Amino acid sequence: MAQGTVFVVGAGPAGLFAARKIAAAGYEVVVFNRDIKPGGLAEYGIYPQKFHMKAGLRKQFFKFLEMPNLHYFGNVPVGQNAPLAISELQHWNPMAVVFSVGAQGTKKLGLPGEESKGLYSAKDFVFNYNQLPPFTSMDFSVGRRVAIIGMGNVMVDIARWLLQDMPGQKPEEVTVIARRGPFEVKFDEKEFDHIEMHLDRQVMQDELRRVEERIRACDQDISKVPDTSFPWLKRPPSRPAEGRLTFRFLSSPSAVIPDAQGRITRLTAIENLLLRKGDTTVSKFTDQTTDLDFDTLIYAIGDVVDPTLGLPYEKGSYITNPDPSGAERAAYEVFDSQTGKVLEGQFVVGWARKASDGLVGKARFDAEQGCNHVLKYLAEAPQKTAPTASEIAHELARKSLRFIDKEAVRLLARAEEAQAKAHNLPAFKFSTNEEMLAAIERERAASAPRQAPVGDTEAA
Ligand SMILES: Cc1cc2nc3c(=O)[nH]c(=O)nc-3n(C[C@H](O)[C@H](O)[C@H](O)COP(=O)(O)OP(=O)(O)OC[C@H]3O[C@@H](n4cnc5c(N)ncnc54)[C@H](O)[C@@H]3O)c2cc1C
Missing domain, CATH: 3.50.50.60 (FAD/NAD(P)-binding domain)
Incomplete structure (x- = not known):
């Protein structure tokens, strides 16, 4: 049985397919995601009217979240200007970190007047x-x-x-x-x-x-x-x-x-x-x-990756190992050009590796291919012990981070489905984090076992 914990940063298609693959190999996987909901662009990029495609992907992703050794912390952005820095993740001693944060930077043309409204x-x-x-x-x-x-x-x-x-x-x-x-x-x-x-x-x-x-x-x-x-x-x-x-x-x-x-x-x-x-x-x-x-x-000219994540960055991309032998694994390994060394145990997959490149199927392929190399790395890497998911939850709460776990994701989905039904819509989304968090609390309260009033008997 494989031992150790792998962190996955970003829960779009690439991150979720990566998390599933690593969890299926027996490792504990902890996913940190900027957004409350998992799905990335499958949730927030694909055209709203593509109901079937979006619902199909969501169903698939929810299935991954059922894996007992796959843990989810939504509403937890990672980065230099975020509540959780990469150095703090490393401090928790994961065996490896897979970055699947997509391409969140904005490509501009540098035109005069580009700061205009509209x-x-x-x-x-x-x-x-x-x-x-x-x-x-x-x-x-x-x-x-x-x-x-x-x-x-x-x-x-x-x-x-x-x-x-x-x-x-x-x-x-x-x-x-x-x-x-x-x-x-x-x-x-x-x-x-x-x-x-x-x-x-x-x-x-x-x-x-x-x-x-x-x-x-x-x-x-x-x-x-x-x-x-x-x-x-x-x-x-x-x-x-x-x-x-x-x-x-x-x-x-x-x-x-x-x-x-x-x-x-x-x-x-x-x-x-x-x-x-x-x-x-x-x-x-x-x-x-x-x-x-x-x-x-x-x-609509494609995007670049976010330079403030904290990974080595150059010209719109995170830097990967320029290994002249052309080994496939190198393309997934994060590389520090200052020291000329691979950043041990750090990998990029999906649009974080190649910005704006292809459809969900391609992001999945890239993540799974990258994870073949992650798994090979894990098989040979020195054993490390990271905190358990509940210890991480405790640490996040100590930092006053209002994270969303798997159960909360399910409660939110239930609340949104109920809204869609009530308003006779094919789909419904709450449009602010506050609304989502409030809906989760309402669902949680509604599904909590009711306290028997004092004096009630068991007879009913
Ligand atoms: C407008 C548009 C329409 C599209 N339509 C289709 C379509 O119809 N069919 C199709 O197959 N493909 C479509 N695609 C492509 C598809 O969405 C991508 O191939 C796929 O989503 C890329 O997956 P990814 O996981 O690499 O990145 P993303 O989907 O971008 O996921 C990135 C994840 O990382 C998280 N994240 C970002 N930054 C941080 C951070 N700092 N810390 C923690 N988490 C972070 C985000 O919250 C997100 O969950 C479309 C893309 C766009 C832009």
Whole structure:
């Protein structure tokens, strides 16, 4: 029987699949998670209307939490500016620590005027509409003309939200801004099907003609666009929809111009050329710019990891072992470039290892592959003794941390299910931590065995 305790920091898909794998090998696993609920982006990133997918993942994750040697502490952020530092985790003497904190840093372009109001990162915007506190309570106001930078699936989700599901006044036009051309889209056809009815076919044809000559330099032919990346152009919209979706290709943002209130009013975009580089294409700035009117701008260009976690960090990533032999294990080992040494027993998996890389299946694969190496490490590592989960709970309480255990997660799920049922909704979420904590307490009180009033008999 394996002995020892492994800490997992972050309970998104990568962390939960990692925790399950290590627990299944017989180790005690203690998971620390920033959010009250487990699930990460499966809970707070995946599009709200994908009820079945989200419920399926939640069910799977809840099953993992049933493992008796897998312990959960939600509402416990780890990091340099967080209540629990990595050094404090290490002080508890775990055999290994697996970091699966996802990509919580924000990628910016460093544009003049980038501090203007009305500019959001896709991650934060998505957290807001998926009701992750504290983003739920922040201002993500949207105007009539929205620019989304980037052409991936996250762009599609955001356009779908803006044009279809966002409550209140929806934008008149959403424009996708892309540094390359119509053949370099990154979204899946199945995802774009959700918004194709908004695509303004006429404006799209005009846009293709506008970039025709520049993309021909890469042997790209705009007449092939409907047969390849935009099959929707071959047919009329499946239903006429309000809210136009347009594209602006070969354009890179270079400055944000705010109005007198400090909100974006225009975006200056550089006109790009398209060049061939091996079997791919790259964009190249020209000296021409165009000013475009927007009152909202959302970056959907992928994220970086959080530099304040406390792991060695460089250029948006945590540093892993650059082992020249190319051993697979090295890619998961945290590396201190100052000392030139691997940080013994510390591993990264999932989006914490490779930011914004792929779907849940990929995060799972990465976590499980990484854990093969963690398990090999554990088999040879010196034995260490960490506090038990209840001793850790005691320590967290001593630090006045209001942590959430597995039982509380189940009570919260029950409270939210009851709300969904009561309001005839497919799903319901409390949108602040206070509401979640209060709901847990109500459920706990309701499910506590009732004290028999004094004088009651057992007869009933
Ligand atoms: C907008 C969007 C839509 C998506 N839609 C889909 C989809 O439809 N289908 C699909 O398969 N995939 C989708 N994905 C991709 C999928 O969400 C990711 O592949 C997956 O969630 C990555 O898992 P992860 O565990 O590495 O990171 P995350 O899911 O980000 O999990 C990170 C976890 O770490 C915790 N954490 C963060 N910082 C700390 C800290 N300092 N201390 C403690 N805990 C911390 C967080 O609370 C979170 O629980 C989508 C992604 C996005 C952004």
